[in-house]
Amino acid sequence: MPRPSEFAAVWLRDNCACAECRDPGSQQKLFQITDLPTELALSSETPVDLDGAPGWEVVWSPDGHRSRYADTWLAPPGDAEREDRTEETKLLWRAADLNGALPEGSWADYRQGGAVKARLLDAVAQLGFCLLRDVPVRDGQVLAVAESFGFVRETNYGRLFEVRVQERPNNLAFTGARITPHTDNPYRDPVPTLQLLHCLVNSASGGDSGLVDGFAAAALLREEDPSAFEVLSSTPVPFAFADRDTALxxxxxxxxxxxxxxxxxxxxxxxxxxxxxxxxxxTAAFYAAYRTFAELLLRPELCLDFRLGPGDCLVFDNTRLLHARTAFESSGGGHLQGCYADLDGLLSTRAVLRRNEEDRSEQDRAVLDLLESLFDGQGAAEYLGEEVTQAQHMLQAGALAQAAGAPPALVAAALLHDVGHLRGEVTGHDLMAGTDNRHSHTGAQWLARWFAPEVTEPVRLHVDAKRYLCAVEPGYVNALSPASVHTLAVQGGPMSPAQADAFAAEPFGADAVRLRRWDEEAKNPSAPTPAFGHFRPLLAGLLRARRRSAAPGPGPRVSCVR
Amino acid sequence: MPRPSEFAAVWLRDNCACAECRDPGSQQKLFQITDLPTELALSSETPVDLDGAPGWEVVWSPDGHRSRYADTWLAPPGDAEREDRTEETKLLWRAADLNGALPEGSWADYRQGGAVKARLLDAVAQLGFCLLRDVPVRDGQVLAVAESFGFVRETNYGRLFEVRVQERPNNLAFTGARITPHTDNPYRDPVPTLQLLHCLVNSASGGDSGLVDGFAAAALLREEDPSAFEVLSSTPVPFAFADRDTALxxxxxxxxxxxxxxxxxxxxxxxxxxxxxxxxxxTAAFYAAYRTFAELLLRPELCLDFRLGPGDCLVFDNTRLLHARTAFESSGGGHLQGCYADLDGLLSTRAVLRRNEEDRSEQDRAVLDLLESLFDGQGAAEYLGEEVTQAQHMLQAGALAQAAGAPPALVAAALLHDVGHLRGEVTGHDLMAGTDNRHSHTGAQWLARWFAPEVTEPVRLHVDAKRYLCAVEPGYVNALSPASVHTLAVQGGPMSPAQADAFAAEPFGADAVRLRRWDEEAKNPSAPTPAFGHFRPLLAGLLRARRRSAAPGPGPRVSCVR
Known part of the structure; x- marks a missing residue:
């Protein structure tokens, strides 16, 4: 790991993240570069612990200011500040590279705001486009799509524009003529960086859409004809559009x-x-290069052809992808609505989704760390006179559930069924001494902060399951360990027939019974006992699934409050 | 003048403006560059007349296509396709260069859509800003200002954002702290290219605004420290902004x-x-250059300081000007509303205004050419037996009016008073033969297409004025030429007392009487007679003034119809 003194002092100081230097909320800098001492130097560097992460404290001369830097900030992953608008971070493609698999998803899934939305916005960033399916066929809906990730860019064509192909066209643009690959509004500066096209009607018998990756085409030109690339990238070209009210x-x-x-x-x-x-x-050199590029852009292998049907909404990067319409037969008609928007808003929304996802992963990690610490700490203590520790017992129960092919939630319930012993103020030893610690209830209640009823209910019912089994299964009590027989009495003894009927009617009663049998069995000092880490992926999956089901409806909206 | 064969053939052909190659309405090209023959060559070039302007017809091989090019298109004025977003076309400034004269105008004048609006939008293009005064102090009015020239750019701060300075601030941004020169939203790409700030309240005792021309500052850096300029212009820098819903x-x-x-x-x-x-x-080189530029931007001589008062709306180029707020005393408060917009829309609106102005100048020129042709053509004929021609008579009448200090409209009336003789189907000779050609009425009616009543009414009344003067001024008839005495009878003879009273009550009766006296006098073959061209500027001014008064209310709005 690098030390602070290996970096340029002024850069390091300019990045001081203390509350005096940066607004803790917005992370905006509160000082000017000109406010820093010109003779700035690092006067000392000392390793420090930053909330559990290793780092350094630096004292600056001449002003004595103190800054702290985490090791992970000094040496971040390679793409920490990666520019995301150039060819470098894109997946350049030709049609065949996509293998016929379009980056697509349903509007309903996208609107949940979770993984589907993140994946589709990622596709716009990386491939230059995505295709939303089953978007309501409704006038103006394309604006709602744009507003789901950013802001509509109004132009001389309005907030929304209509593209109609008519059976009896009154204008060339509305015929079935082929339209070669192009970007829109090149005469605008700033050009709209995104375009959306929402298909409302497509009853024509042909009329496919085409997309060409302009970055890939330009990279190809650079490879095949470097001097043409040089000319086209160094010659500003005038683009113009004029009508009665416009002279762009x-x-x-x-x-x-x-x-x-x-x-x-x-x-x-x-x-x-x-x-x-x-x-x-x-002029001659420009035209030669221009023609070469134009011919290259028309190569069929570059053009991804597909057909928009009603409800499809194409979202694409107008600074990168060229769009085209292949010729089609004149029968039938078509109606698209389009609008423009900007990439910065889309990329921000994507980053917020990713940040939220990372925040949640961070939270999940913290939950799992907490659970693991119980297994390592109190869990290492002896288990009420059994030959295994508390932790061994629970890990064995989880392993038995897994071996029995139980669903993940029930494996987790088996693994965690006795956390109430470890968390409660009334301990397992109090239980042995005659005071019921109701550990099944306290454990279930505590786990309910993160886990669904499929996990917590079998935990809550696992003591009752013992009382139930002793009531309905002659001889079950013989399978109990001596300690368990002892606690049975404190816990209320075998159920009455009425209690047993009520228990059998519990939605998770059967799961609790399965758990209970593993519970009795998981006291074998010579049985294989997996480490807690073995169960972390399973538990993490349950945490994620819970979050998804607990947070339905539209995802986070970009708000408009300063 | 260059010949077509002096140009690159493919360029010339790509610019063919025939209806087959370009849509006559939108001027959009109807062919692809790849549609042109690869062996394109000019097969012949022939000088032709293009609606009165010299030009060339070219026949192309191998396809025999014909193109026509005007000489003025082949050799246009130097700035025909001038790029308008770089330093090259800007007026770079330091504060002192503006001599305290801000590019400003009232909202009322600006809204007329004519010269004031064009001048203020020009100022944004050339100086980077303009200041609208007396903009209604009304919530949301800043959006109406943006919509008067283009489109609001919505951002994470909304369509409109509030800037408040409070007496008891709850946030640093709302204190009276000095804010050093900066551009807004650098973390957006595309960045909003225009910013508007509309002052609603400014009761603070200080709190001036500052503007720095960033192009001028960068040019200065290039001069003083070329390597710093090189570093700053070649190093992409990450800008970032994050809050709960945003990660730009x-x-x-x-x-x-x-x-x-x-x-x-x-x-x-x-x-x-x-x-x-x-x-x-x-890193070290960047920081050194960054600091040098930051220090340069703080030089007081670069910063234009002024104070926004209620109703002031500042419009500025956010890709060029840095804005600042100087510190102020904490008494009082302030409230601005701001929004973002884009330069392309503003420059389009400016170009449309200019095009309309040019179109109108073109129309005016055509009107003046038409009038002049009357003086040159029929006007050269003899004037009903007088010793001067018709044209001489009218030119002399105009000169006499001018010499008498008459207002421009009356000079024009004197100059044009007999156009009815030249335009009417019933000629002056018919009049001499006994048929009243009512030339005063037909002339006034014809002139009313372009001129206001101040011009046309004295023309209409100038025959009646003779009849009036003969009725009310004993001996006036003696001043008339023999031809005029002759026509008096055909025109109805001297007025009756009732007719004379009615004439005297006419709003332009007195002007008509003044005109009439010059009319009688303007028949002197030895008097100095100016050419028609002498009166063109005066007539052009009247045409412009008429247009302004005839078209009140808001200027042309950029419409949103595709």
């Missing part, structure tokens, strides 16, 4: 690069390319 | 250049600069 113009290269020379933005639209005025020889 | 990040250099190396975009905001991860030596 933008000057941008067809292939936009970032300062490091990485592909960052494609603009390609022959219809609105204005008049380029360059010295003669540069 | 953008990687952009502090100084953005276009592919030609011209300054195009400034992002500067220390508060949201994220963690830059570069190799050690590059």
């Amino acid at each position: 113009r933008a000057h941008r290269p067809l292939i936009g690069l970032d300062p490091q020379g990485r592909i960052r933005e494609i603009r390609f639209n022959n219809r609105s390319l204005g008049t380029l005025r360059l010295p003669g020889e540069r | 990040r953008a990687h952009r250099p502090l100084i953005g250049l276009d592919p030609q190396g011209r300054i195009r975009e400034i992002r500067f905001n220390n508060r949201s600069l994220g963690t830059l991860r570069l190799p050690g030596e590059r």
